[in-house]
Amino acid sequence: MPLALVALAIGAFGIGTTEFVIMGLLPEIATDFGVSIPSAGLLVTGYALGVVAGAPVMTILGTKINRKTMLMLLMGLFIAGNLLSAVAPAFGVMLAGRIVASLAHGAFFGIGSVVAAELVAPDKRAGAIAIMFTGLTVANIVGVPLGTFVGQAVGWRVTFGIVAALGVVGLAGVAKLVPDLPRPEGAHLRKELAAFRNIQVVLAMAMTVLGFGGVFAAITYIAPMMTEIAGYSAGAVTWLLVLFGIGMFLGNLTGGRFADRKLMPMLYVSLGGLAIVLALFTATAHSKILAAATILLIGALGFATVPPLQKRVLDQAHGAPTLASVVNIGAFNLGNALSAWLGGVVISAGFGYTAPNWVGVALAGSALGLALLSAALERRPRVAAAEPLVQH
Numbered sequence: 001m002p003l004a005l006v007a008l009a010i011g012a013f014g015i016g017t018t019e020f021v022i023m024g025l026l027p028e029i030a031t032d033f034g035v036s037i038p039s040a041g042l043l044v045t046g047y048a049l050g051v052v053a054g055a056p057v058m059t060i061l062g063t064k065i066n067r068k069t070m071l072m073l074l075m076g077l078f079i080a081g082n083l084l085s086a087v088a089p090a091f092g093v094m095l096a097g098r099i100v101a102s103l104a105h106g107a108f109f110g111i112g113s114v115v116a117a118e119l120v121a122p123d124k125r126a127g128a129i130a131i132m133f134t135g136l137t138v139a140n141i142v143g144v145p146l147g148t149f150v151g152q153a154v155g156w157r158v159t160f161g162i163v164a165a166l167g168v169v170g171l172a173g174v175a176k177l178v179p180d181l182p183r184p185e186g187a188h189l190r191k192e193l194a195a196f197r198n199i200q201v202v203l204a205m206a207m208t209v210l211g212f213g214g215v216f217a218a219i220t221y222i223a224p225m226m227t228e229i230a231g232y233s234a235g236a237v238t239w240l241l242v243l244f245g246i247g248m249f250l251g252n253l254t255g256g257r258f259a260d261r262k263l264m265p266m267l268y269v270s271l272g273g274l275a276i277v278l279a280l281f282t283a284t285a286h287s288k289i290l291a292a293a294t295i296l297l298i299g300a301l302g303f304a305t306v307p308p309l310q311k312r313v314l315d316q317a318h319g320a321p322t323l324a325s326v327v328n329i330g331a332f333n334l335g336n337a338l339s340a341w342l343g344g345v346v347i348s349a350g351f352g353y354t355a356p357n358w359v360g361v362a363l364a365g366s367a368l369g370l371a372l373l374s375a376a377l378e379r380r381p382r383v384a385a386a387e388p389l390v391q392h
Contacts, residue, residue: 001131002120003177004115004116004174004177004178004179005116005131006173006177007174007177007178008115008135009135010170011071011078011171012108012109012133012139013135013136013138013143013166014139014166014167014169014170015105015108015135015136016135016137016138017144017163017166018078018082018160019047019139021143021151022043022044024148024151024238025147025148025151028151028155029043029094029156032156033090035091040091043094043095045337046095046098046099046102047098047099047102049337050098050101051102051106051329051333052330052333052334052337054099054105054107055105055110055326055327055329055330056323056327057103058103058104058106059110059326066180067114068178068179071111071174072175074104074107074111075104075108075167075174077101077104078105078167079168079171080100081098081100081101081102082097082164082167084096085097086158087157105329105333106326106327106330106333109132109136109326110323110325110326110327110328111322111326113129113310113314113325114322114325115178116128116131117129117311123260125260126255126257126260126263126307126310126311127256127257127260127307129306130252130255130256130257130259130307131256133252133307134249134252134253136248137245137249137303138249139245140241140249141245141246144241145239148238150162193323195324196324198317198318200378201313201317201324203370204316204374205313205324205331206331206367206370207312207367208313208328208332208335210363210367210370211271211274211309211363211367212302212331212336213338213339213363214271214275214339214361214363214364214367215303215335215360216340217342217343217356217357217363218278218357219244219298220336220339220356221353222244222295224353225285225354225356226240226285226291229285229286229352231288232288243299244295244299245299246296246299247295247296247297247303248300248303249303250300251301251302252303252304254300255303255305255306258308259307259308260311264308264371264375266308267305267308267309267312268371269304270301270302270308271301271364271368273297274298274305274364275360275365277301278358278360279358281360282354282357282358285353285354305367306332310325310329313325313328335363339356339360343355346359
């Protein structure tokens with residue numbers, strides 16, 4: 001395994017920690033700044049929207065820079081955003097720091113995916129992408145609960161200072177270990193944008209939005225679901241999220257391993273399994289043991305889609321994969337935002353805390369339908385090409 005993948009994984013660990021640790025520290029931050037919890041929630045929303053909008057913008061701005069240099073600049077932006085959050089004297093400054101940090105998120109994962117794929121043989125690319133994303137999954141197992149504990153014990157500002165220090169380690173790792181990969185010859189913005197005219201690229205991104213939306217439809221409302229329905233204490237929710245992170249870790253590695261050999265079948269199994277498990281969650285949520293097992297499965301099946309979907313975009317974008325890869329990272333966050341909103345709608349409508357699971361079923365099922373459509377469209381040219389060879 002190239003050591004450069006370790007450097008990318010360290011950067012991914014820091015980014016994953018800062019994205020999710022905020023959820024466990026909202027009460028402390030809200031109290032310090034004298035704002036309500038819903039207002040403090042803008043720190044989550046602002047970050048997600050910053051990822052969606054910032055990913056393509058940062059990539060377009062960096063089209064004339066080689067990928068290693070761009071990765072280093074993005075880690076610098078990440079460090080600056082977290083330092084600003086750590087020392088913010090007012091809520092507005094804290095929000096600005098979150099947005100600055102979020103601008104690095106999508107472009108780092110998108111460009112990092114391209115770099116990871118180029119570091120290994122073609123038949124090992126999904127596995128290499130999975131190794132980088134391991135940093136994100138481990139963040140949910142270690143970084144988020146540890147950061148929450150530190151923030152609650154000695155102050156949330158210390159947590160963001162530590163995350164900034166992680167960014168420094170990631171920056172040093174990229175500088176030392178990632179090779180100086182040149183921009184592909186002939187690569188330019190027009191060619192990158194042309195990739196979006198490929199229906200397979202668009203379908204892959206739509207699968208990303210819907211499939212990952214299926215995961216977060218349930219997980220966004222896991223706290224009230226587990227405390228009100230399953231009967232867990234509020235303190236146990238942190239450990240349930242660690243269990244979800246373990247599922248993410250296992251699913252990510254499994255998806256990377258099998259996507260290099262059977263990419264589309266891997267998507268069928270993971271998306272179909274996700275829809276089934278989410279449907280079962282409406283029943284298993286009433287049992288502590290079954291609910292915990294289901295949360296593990298949701299994490300595993302949801303993240304088993306990440307390497308194959310990211311590789312699918314890279315493969316279909318051909319000679320101009322960078323912008324498409326980055327936009328697909330934004331699609332993951334768009335799925336998060338869409339599913340959180342839809343889940344809130346059904347809860348507000350009085351359908352109960354398990355209702356978002358059915359939203360997840362609909363989203364994951366729709367993603368599976370798009371995967372089947374994508375495969376059918378891909379087979380059509382082969383059939384057409386073979387027809388003239390048939391003798392009558």
